[in-house]
Amino acid sequence: MKTAGVIVEYNPFHNGHAYHLQETKNLTAADVTIAVMSGSFLQRGEPALVSKWARTKMALLGGVDLVVELPYAFAVQQASIFANGAISILEALGVQELCFGSESGQIEQFLSLVKLRQTHQDAFDAAVRSFMQQGMSYPKALSEAFAAIQGEHAILDMSKPNNILGFHYVQAIVEQGSSIIPRTVPRLSAQYHDETFASASIASATSIRKHLTANSLSSAAGVIPPSTLIELENYYETYGIFHNWERYFPFLKYKLLTMSPAQLSNIYEVQEGLEHRILSAVKEASSFISFMEALKTKRYTWTRLQRLLVHVLTHTTKEEMRVNTPTYIRLLGMSKKGQSYLSAYKKAASLPLVANIKSASHPLLQLDIKAGSVYYSVLPEPLQSMMLKRDFTQHPIRYDEVAKRFQI
Amino acid sequence: MKTAGVIVEYNPFHNGHAYHLQETKNLTAADVTIAVMSGSFLQRGEPALVSKWARTKMALLGGVDLVVELPYAFAVQQASIFANGAISILEALGVQELCFGSESGQIEQFLSLVKLRQTHQDAFDAAVRSFMQQGMSYPKALSEAFAAIQGEHAILDMSKPNNILGFHYVQAIVEQGSSIIPRTVPRLSAQYHDETFASASIASATSIRKHLTANSLSSAAGVIPPSTLIELENYYETYGIFHNWERYFPFLKYKLLTMSPAQLSNIYEVQEGLEHRILSAVKEASSFISFMEALKTKRYTWTRLQRLLVHVLTHTTKEEMRVNTPTYIRLLGMSKKGQSYLSAYKKAASLPLVANIKSASHPLLQLDIKAGSVYYSVLPEPLQSMMLKRDFTQHPIRYDEVAKRFQI
Known part of the structure; x- marks a missing residue:
């Protein structure tokens, strides 16, 4: 069986994701699609709109065959660690091809840039350090360092979030010596951070969340599949x-x-005396947004601060967080095909599969449970x-059971 | 000036407290009355019904001349530590007589029992140990040990909360070599834990809180002074x-x-493996009361568990909590008489007076701020x-300003 992997958050699953999944199947001719998905908290340092179970249902109804969780220790992280964790899990599951969305849809650009960076590693690292000493945030310094090594004829604009993630996926594959073949499909019109519905049927998750927060679910109906709409309605009704x-x-x-400041400085990502700034600002903050506004500086990006605050929470x-690589694979949901694949591949899988956390124990899993x-x-x-x-009791969600309820 | 001290929680200030304060003035002929009062959390391990500022106003309007805070490190504690902290503060303020409420109103009983216990210290301690080994809670073992050393002709029933506190006040005075003269006035009809309004004008704070929780403020009007009623109404309206x-x-x-269990075992009063019991019970608990029901055993009294959970919170x-004695006196409120007394006594006070926490710093004070x-x-x-x-900015509350608002 041919397998393709995708790395996702589905917050929530929308038409752009459905398009990407379809293109992934077209491009790879995969029999089975496997999604590694963030759990309760996401890469940008935010709680997911709805639980991982609800998002697993959306993924299954959207056509994913197997949904596994990217552990907290890799999900709530900067792009390189996020990518490394996700690629490790896909590799351990025997995934043959990875397909991610990018601005251009040209995989050669990513491969070239990964190679270029490897060739100029010392100059690149020096440039990053130098830009940071000038007071830039880490992502900004990275982006400038990429611009510097690319020179006049830029291969990729590394200020775009999707290009950054794609680059790190490809780099993780190369550095891990993984046999996964990277592929990319061009994204449709919506921009990652768009806050309005840019076109008739494709909108970014950011814009969709913005509309949902205002409790106008129906207005999102044009840009999300009916299954997502129903799942969101169910969630809101229940919780x-x-x-x-x-x-x-x-x-x-x-x-x-x-x-205390000392206790806070033990929290992951709290460094450089940030604990004092945080403890001083929180007393006056009457909302999360005002707290963030008080905290943010040129040096700390919004997402880095948000991730840090998730770690505090x-x-x-x-x-x-002293971990390098995933140590288990938690199964969240599967279709019949996903289940067959697992049965066949189980013995070859290089990491233990966790179907039920009641019967599993691992420090990394404790982090997921806590989150x-x-x-x-x-x-x-x-x-x-x-x-x-x-x-503690939930077994992986079966597509059949979900589909029955949705009368698909 | 003659000074009398009282040790209080005023949760809320009611007619029984007003009576006790009047009797204290009658008995001691004091010019100035000083109350040392618990702050945000109380001896029985509960949050105070309303803030310490609101309760300070009630105390001033009820006739107290000076209200100071019993620090958290002594307030949320078993009777002996609570009493030791309170007596230390009254002693440091130059208080000449202490007047507490008891069942009998006979100070000789308390003095005799303190002496009896000193004489039989070894036997008493052995009895407490032995009763605890039989599975009794600490207060139950204490009460039984007192019964044992008192023999047939019991001096005091040490199962009554007011007698226990009174005993520890007197014992603290004796053990600290304090020059404070202990006195006691008999309590009126209401029992400490009564949950109904026992008589026309006197009810226990417990029964009053019970009525307030049900939001029927007016029904408490018969058993609390009008000033308390107004203050409670204001509080509810504002907050x-x-x-x-x-x-x-x-x-x-x-x-x-x-x-984690290890982190929880660092919390004050968490011992004997209680951390595992707590972490296991909390997952299933959907309310505080159901959590407490799940936690309680013969060995741990309700109040001990409540105090422990305040420390977790x-x-x-x-x-x-490695402290033996108060290191400052935080002023919460004062009448003109209280203020004159302070001005005159300030230099003789054996502990620094803290009028504004912005300009003070001390580990113990940090606990109060955190609480x-x-x-x-x-x-x-x-x-x-x-x-x-x-x-951080509040200065001690002045009776004049409060009384003006109340048009007294």
Whole structure:
């Protein structure tokens, strides 16, 4: 069986994702598609709009055959660590081709840039250091260093989020010596950060979330598949909320008010005396957005600060994040085809498969459990307790059962 | 000037407290009355119904001349530590007589029992140990040990909360070699834990809180002074809540879900493997009361568990609680008489007076600040931020200003 992998967050699954999945199948002629998906908290340092279970259903209904979780220790990370974790998991599952979205859809650009960077590694690293000493944020310094080594005839604009992720996917494949073949399909019109619905049927997840926060689900109907719409409606009806940072702010603030600078400096990514800045700003902050506005500087990007605050919220320490590579694969959902593939491949898989966390134990998995627990803190009781329990008893979601409910 | 001290929580100030204060003045003929009062969290391990500022106003309007705070490190503690802290503060303020409420109103009983216990110290301690080995809680073992050394002709029933506190006040005075003269006035009819309004004008604070939680302020009008009623009405109108454990439960649960057993075992009073019991029970608990029901055993009394959970909520560690004696006196409020007394006595006071925490720094004070911050976590924004700020800028409340508003 031929397998293609995708690296996703599906926050939520929309028409652009459906298009990408279809193009992935066309391009790779894969029999089975495998998605490695962030769990409760995302790469940009935000809580997912809805639970990973709801997003797994969207993925299955959208045509993914196997959904596995990118552990917290790799999901809530800068692009290079995020990419390394995701590629390791796809490799361990025997995935043959990776297909990601990019601006141009030209895989050669990515391969060339990875090679170019390797050739000029010392100059590149020196440039990054120098730009950072000038006060630039790390991503900005990276982007400028890429511009510097590319010279006049730029291969890729490394200020675009999708190009950054794509570059790191390809680099992870090369550096890990993985046999995965990287491919890319061009994205349709919507820009990553667009906040308005740019075209009739394709919109960015950012713009969709913005509309959902305003509780006008129906207005998103044109840019998400009906299955996503129904799943979002179900979620809101059952839990009464969509998750966003503001809902977690009372917990974040409470947490910070009970922490000393020394305790805060143990948290992952808190460095360079940032603990004092954080503890001073939080006292005056009456919302997450005002807190972020007070914290942000040229040196720390918005997403880096958001990730750091997710680590505070989940109390994730530097010690806990001392990991290099995934150590298990948590199964979230599967179609019949996904299940057959797993049965056939199980013995060859280079990492243990975790179908139920009740029967598994691992420090990295503890981080996922903790993040999941915190994620549900904003739900009213008894829903919160029910979801905590469910996380321990939930087996991977089967497409058949979901499809039955949706009468597909 | 003659000074009398009282040790209080005023949660809230009611007719029984007004009676006790009047009797204290009658008995001691004091010119100035000084109350040392618990702050945000109380001896029984509960958040105070309303803030310490609101309760300070009630105390001033009730006739207290000087209100000072019993630091968190002594307030949220078993009777002996609570009493030691309070007596130290009264002693440092030059208080000449202490007057507490008791069942009998006979100070000789307390003095005799303290002496009896000193005489039989070894036997008493052995009895406590032996009773605890039989599985009794510490207070139960104490009470049984007292019964044992008292023999047939019991002096005091040490199962009554007021007798226990009174005993420890007197014992603290004796053991500290304090020159304070202990006195006691008999309490009126209401029992400490009564949950109904026992008589026409006197009811226990417990029963009053029970009625307030049900939001029927007017029904408490017969058993609290008009000034307390108005202050409670103001508080509810301004902040929209009365504080109780259930409101803090989402924060407590969130906190526990991010803690490892090792981290939890650093919290004050968490011992004997209790951390595992707590972390296991909290996952299933959908309310504070159900959590407590799941935790309680014969060995751990309700109040001991509640205090422990306050320490979890405020993240108060064993290390932070390694203190023996108060190191400052925080002024919360004063009448003109209280102010004159302070001016005259200031130089003789054996501890520094803190009128404004902005200009003071001390590890113990940090605990009070942290507890105060946590206390306001249940308020909606921007009220929460306002109260956090106020705690830093608030000067002691003046009776004159409060009375003006109340048109007294």
